[in-house]
Amino acid sequence: MKRFFRRATITGAFCAGVAVTMPVSVQASSPGPIQKAIDEIGAAFARQNFDEIKTFFAPDHLVVTTYTGVSPVSEYLPDAIRNLDIRSARIEDHQLVKLGPGVYMRTYFVENQGTFRGKTLPERVLATQIWVLRDGKWVQRLYQETPLSPR
Numbered sequence: 001m002k003r004f005f006r007r008a009t010i011t012g013a014f015c016a017g018v019a020v021t022m023p024v025s026v027q028a029s030s031p032g033p034i035q036k037a038i039d040e041i042g043a044a045f046a047r048q049n050f051d052e053i054k055t056f057f058a059p060d061h062l063v064v065t066t067y068t069g070v071s072p073v074s075e076y077l078p079d080a081i082r083n084l085d086i087r088s089a090r091i092e093d094h095q096l097v098k099l100g101p102g103v104y105m106r107t108y109f110v111e112n113q114g115t116f117r118g119k120t121l122p123e124r125v126l127a128t129q130i131w132v133l134r135d136g137k138w139v140q141r142l143y144q145e146t147p148l149s150p151r
Helices: 002-016 032-046 050-054 073-083
Strands: 057-065 069-072 084-100 103-116 124-134 137-148
Touching (some): 032 137, 057 073, 057 124
Antiparallel strands (some): 084 103, 103 124, 124 137
């Protein structure tokens, strides 16, 4: 159960952008409602309430990583919970930028050690999320990781 919780928490950190070890630094004009959605999805991951978590992802949400390829979140989330094993993760330098009406981009760096289906994860990535306002609710439309050279 402890390993399951660690996986769920880390998966939540990646998908939701929840700070695992570093405080959040947000830069945006009027980020209140979007920040509330980010905080709420983080709390849902902490509670392991996967039915609630799914409500924060757009139906057409995509996850793009070197270890999963391109996959809809409906496939990624259950697979990640079963097969993602993170030994450590540090998330830092959060940025939240308004791209247009009802669209925000969130970026941050992740340094981690772990495996997915037994393959080593990239040590350092730039994570990017796109959040959109749909039917009055902020939902995540895209989560993408770009591998970077280790520091």
